Amino acid sequence: MGLSQKIPRLREFLEETIKILYYYRSRVIFSFSGVALGILSICVIVTTIDGANKKAYDIFEALGPDAIMIFGGSERQHTARVRITTLTINDADSLQTVGGIYDVLKVFAVRGLNMKYRDRKWQTQVIGATENYFTSYKWGLQSGSFFSSEEYDNAEAVCVIGAKVYEELFAGENAIGKVIQIGRLPTKVVGVLEERGGAIGSSHIDDRVVMPLTTVMNRLSNEKRYLGMIRLKTNRDPDETIEDVKSVLRRNHGIQQGAEDDFMIRSSKDILQFVSVISGSLFLFLGTAAVVALVVSGFVLANLFYLTIQERKKDIGIRRAYGATRKGILFSFLFESIFITIIGGIAGVLLSIALQGTFERLFDIPMVFSFKVVIFALVFSFLTGVLSGLKPAMKASRIEPIEAIRG
Amino acid sequence: MIVLKDIRKSYFIGERELPILKGINLEIRQGEFVILMGVSGSGKTTLMNIVGLLDKQTAGEFYFMDTYVDGLDDEALASFRNKHIGFVFQQFFLLPYLNALENVLIPMVYSEKQIKHPRDKARRLLEKFGLLERIHNRPSQLSGGEQQRVAIARALINDPDLILADEPTGALDSKTGNEIMELFGMLNEDGKTVIVVTHDPKLASFGKRLIRIEDGTISEDTTA
Known part of the structure; x- marks a missing residue:
């Protein structure tokens, strides 16, 4: 009551x-x-x-759950934010032979490049990559096409731009076939990437320009040998693959038993x-x-x-x-x-x-x-x-x- | 309406028994206007608390509205008080955070009666007591006499059978006190049973029946 x-x-x-x-x-x-x-x-x-x-x-989705990334420089150097280039094109090629690895992506990125289209300016990273970049990341296009093998082999000045870069330089206009100035290199836009959203670390995922690795190494920077990152995909157990990759790289780099790796391996699991x-x-x-x-x-x-x-x-x-x-x-x-x-x-x-x-x-x-x-x-x-x-x-x-x- | 048979009340201080009421026999009928008079310590307030169902006797029988109320539990007593008794106190006891009108409506929160349009009724009561312009004032903005009239309106809102007033003029000057007593007289003429408990001999003449309590017993019971 x-x-x-x-x-x-x-x-x-x-x-x-x-x-x-x-x-x-x-x-x-x-x-x-x-x-x-x-x-x-x-x-x-x-x-x-x-x-x-x-x-x-x-991030897991964006990187691909079966991906393994290798960076140059030891764990210690990495924590100290020192970027040491130790990975070579040769390393990447020899990893092709490791069992279970079916995709090897070579990446060499240049950060903070100025780019210009007419009076619009923007500054971002240019990623030099092998042709499999887009399939490896399962990244589609909103317009245009990826660069071709021919363009890759001839180190042609072509690029695929991220959604953010497209927004900044073209603001919704048609970009395909237009020539933008990247550093001092006039570069033709052949494709615009789909918007992904989100960020990895401090960089916005859609804020990037992708070019053939050959073009970046030969015409944008003067780097003939070293890569920034190698990205692998495996259909074996990732941990076993990582062990194999380690021994190949240690042999290539001539690292003594007991000495520290001069490279660093990350899988999607580590990020989670x-x-x-x-x-x-x-x-x-x-x-x-x-x-x-x-x-x-x-x-x-x-x-x-x-x-x-x-x-x-x-x-x-x-x-x-x-x-x-x-x-x-x-x-x-x-x-x-x-x-x-x-x-x-x-x-x-x-x-x-x-x-x-x-x-x-x-x-x-x-x-x-x-x-x-x-x-x-x-x-x-x-x-x-x-x-x-x-x-x-x-x-x-x-x-x-x-x-x-x-x- | 109220029948008390040999009501006794004692307080116990440790082992010692301290008798306050020593066998009260009393009957109060519907429509009476009773002045219950006694000096401080005579037991009059204890008697009032028992009659008001706020306290329980140690021994004796108490019938209220033909109900033997001794066996009732807390909830039944609360409901009984709400239905049958309107209290008026010396210190008014209006709630400081409510205005006059809202104070009058307090018993309605606990009421099981079907009172129609309680707000209109509260307004009419306050108007009748000359407080129409004061209905939105807080108690702190009212004079003593006004506060006591609000308290009387509150006592009436739920149509009780009995108005039980404990020293209702104690905190007022004699002129205002007399006005309040006249108000009780008016209510009595309208048919309410009224009991006023007081120590003040000057109030004796306002009632129709005078009951004097001395040392826990009734020493005088005269009907005018």
């Missing part, structure tokens, strides 16, 4: 709760903001972890692992912050309630005299507490949506909002409300009307 007697009067009850909270607003605001911050952190955790997983999946490490540390950091914020605001809420109960003894007394049951008082105090935390939770969700851009720049991970986030936030704020409101509400409900009225 304690509850059922309320239901027909729910509207009055709700209005009253809002008035009470408004009256005690200076106290309410503390617990409210605490809950909002806690829920904000929870929202950021959930959306960022979802975002990180999505990003990992996208890397991303899961990032989201793990995010979870730990923000999770701690969220729990602390919620616990602190829960305590603040509980304490403020304790204080107000003393002040509201007469309020409780008069309500009991006019027909409120113990359960009714318990329910109304609990409702107040839950009301604060739920509103705080909703504010936290809205705040996280408003701050989405800032957080994405901060962590460099996209946030993915879903219904799950809202459920998470509401469940957590509800629990905070119940846990911090229960004890004060029980205390309030035990106050006898005569005791309250006597003061």
Whole structure:
């Protein structure tokens, strides 16, 4: 009955709760903001972890799940961001003979090249690659064609441009057959790549120009021997293939037993692992912050309630005299507490949506909002409300009307 | 309407029994206007709390509206109070965060009666008590007399059978106090049963029946 007697009067009850909270607003605001911050952190955790997983999946898809990449330079040099070229065209060719490898892509990239079409300018990386670049990455065209074997063999000045470069230089105009200036080399655009979206590291996936490896090595830079990266595909177990690749390269480079590799091998699996490490540390950091914020605001809420109960003894007394049951008082105090935390939770969700851009720049991970986030936030704020409101509400409900009225 | 048979109430301080009411026999009928008079410590407030179903006697039988109320649990008592009793207190006890109109509507939150258009009814009550221009004011913006009239309107909103007032003039000057007592007289003429508990001998003349409590027993019971 304690509850059922309320239901027909729910509207009055709700209005009253809002008035009470408004009256005690200076106290309410503390617990409210605490809950909002806690829920904000929870929202950021959930959306960022979802975002990180999505990003990992996208990268995995973009790189191809069966791909193995080899870079020049040892692990140590790589961490120090020193780029050492140790991989040669010869290495790439000898890897063709390793069992299970069915695709070898040679890449030599030049970063930060200036390019120009009429009065439009842009700066980006040019990737010199073998013809299998597009099939290896399963990357289609929105217009034009890939470069041909003939163009490759003759080191002709032709290029396929990424969607971002197309947007910057041509802004929607037809690009096929147009000549753009890359460095000092006038280059004919033969194709425009499909938009992929996303980024690997700091570079935008669609911000690239792909040219024949021969052209880049001979005409854009003066590099005849060394490659930036070799990308392999295998139909054997990737780990076994990696072992074979290692021994071929060590032999080619004449590395003594026990000495360190002068190259570095990465598979798509490593990237997934890397991303899961990032989201793990995010979870730990923000999770701690969220729990602390919620616990602190829960305590603040509980304490403020304790204080107000003393002040509201007469309020409780008069309500009991006019027909409120113990359960009714318990329910109304609990409702107040839950009301604060739920509103705080909703504010936290809205705040996280408003701050989405800032957080994405901060962590460099996209946030993915879903219904799950809202459920998470509401469940957590509800629990905070119940846990911090229960004890004060029980205390309030035990106050006898005569005791309250006597003061 | 109210029948008390040998009502006793004691408080216990450790092992020591401290008797407050020492056998009260009393009957109050529908439509009476009773002044329950006694000095502080006489037991009058304890008696009022028992009659108002806010406290329970240690021994004796208590019938309210022909119901033996002794066995009722918390919920039943709350419902009983809501249905049958309108309380008025010395300190008014209006809720500070509600305006006059909303304060009058408090009992409606807990009411199971089908009162039609409670807001209109609350407005009419306040108008009747000369507070029409005050309905949106908070208690802090009202004088003592105005606050007490709001409290009386609150006591009436749910159509109770009994108005139970504990020192209703105690916090008011004598002129305002007399106005409040006259208001109770008016309500009584409209058919409400009214019990006013007070220590103030000057209020004796407002009621139709005077019951004097001394040292936990009834020492005088006169009907005018």
